[in-house]
Amino acid sequence: DAKTTQPTSMDCAEGRAANLPCNHSTISGNEYVYWYRQIHSQGPQYIIHGLKNNETNEMASLIITEDRKSSTLILPHATLRDTAVYYCIAPHLNTDKLIFGTGTRLQVFP
């Protein structure tokens, strides 16, 4: 898997946008970037993934830089329920296992 680097923790006020960065400078041209989150002791939950273009779904938006060396996950209106550890993962092309790094612990406060 391409090595990913994320800040250890971030805070966000409820109702504001949460922008979670991820560096993946060693990612290869055809490797996707995936985002998952884990709310305390629950099973990880898929959020979104992308290759080159920006992506949006009902949960979040994913902005990938043109050189693909970094990306940002955006939660447009964070709620208390978004408090979780967010993982940025770039699986190798020939495997579908997920390698979880340390992730970003997002704390949403009232």
Added chain:
Amino acid sequence: AAGVIQSPRHLIKEKRETATLKCYPIPRHDTVYWYQQGPGQDPQFLISFYEKMQSDKGSIPDRFSAQQFSDYHSELNMSSLELGDSALYFCASSYRLAGNNEQFFGPGTRLTVL
């Protein structure tokens, strides 16, 4: 919508005993993954199966074995349990032909070894 089912949800065993964890994937999903999450740690990949064949292997101890059955459910068998095996064990499933790596995780089995 149907989700991944894991049983049991909680399991308490003594050292050197054996344990069997079960996973029932989402209907029509053909791939199953097992992950282990120790206290305060991030999930670690153990093993995966696609169409009943082992497809990938992580840092799974030799004391552990797993298989996927004809109905696609999977079992993780753990023998000679050690205190360090105490962890949350997650199963995830996916549909490989969907062309993405969206894995759906179950609620986990919390194993405590005394």
